[in-house]
Amino acid sequence: MGNNESTTDGQTAILVKETYVWYKKFMMEYPSGLQTLHEFKTLLGLQGLNQKANQHVDQVYNTFDMNKDGFIDFLEFIAAVNLVVWGKMEQKLKWYFKLYDADGNGSIDKKELLNIFMTVQSLNGQQTLSPEEFTSLVFHKIDINHDSKAAILLRLAFLTN
Numbered sequence: 833m834g835n836n837e838s839t840t841d842g843q844t845a846i847l848v849k850e851t852y853v854w855y856k857k858f859m860m861e862y863p864s865g866l867q868t869l870h871e872f873k874t875l876l877g878l879q880g881l882n883q884k885a886n887q888h889v890d891q892v893y894n895t896f897d898m899n900k901d902g903f904i905d906f907l908e909f910i911a912a913v914n915l916v917v918w919g920k921m922e923q924k925l926k927w928y929f930k931l932y933d934a935d936g937n938g939s940i941d942k943k944e945l946l947n948i949f950m951t952v953q954s955l956n957g958q959q960t961l962s963p964e965e966f967t968s969l970v971f972h973k974i975d976i977n978h979d980s981k982a983a984i985l986l987r988l989a990f991l992t993n
Contacts, residue, residue, distance in 0.1 A: 866903035
């Protein structure tokens with residue numbers, strides 16, 4: 833009590849004073865207390881994207897919209913900021929895994945992995961390998977039991993090193 837920070841899962845959360853500043857800014861920008869998908873894209877400067885990149889941004893927005901009401905409220909916004917800015921690598925990997933496990937079955941199959949790389953390429957325009965070639969290369973390394981699934985989150989950790 834009276835402490836300016838809280839700890840969640842060993843992670844230092846946003847300071848109370850900082851949260852208040854974020855809240856004031858959020859409410860000034862979004863007086864309804866809700867951020868729409870269009871406003872999310874505007875905030876991040878993500879207008880005029882191709883279809884694939886647009887779908888990815890929509891998917892990111894939807895993972896931050898935890899109550900699935902079609903809006904990001906302040907609590908969802910601050911949780912997203914906390915994850916992105918102060919989250920531990922394992923927390924971020926779990927979030928990415930959830931984002932890319934499109935069918936929600938707890939594993940990432942080759943089709944989902946291909947979708948990840950096609951999305952990344954559509955966002956940054958890099959084309960050194962085709963998405964199919966890159967997917968095959970990566971999937972060969974992470975599908976250690978040859979079941980066509982990358983079920984364990986930590987197998988994705990090598991992508992961040």
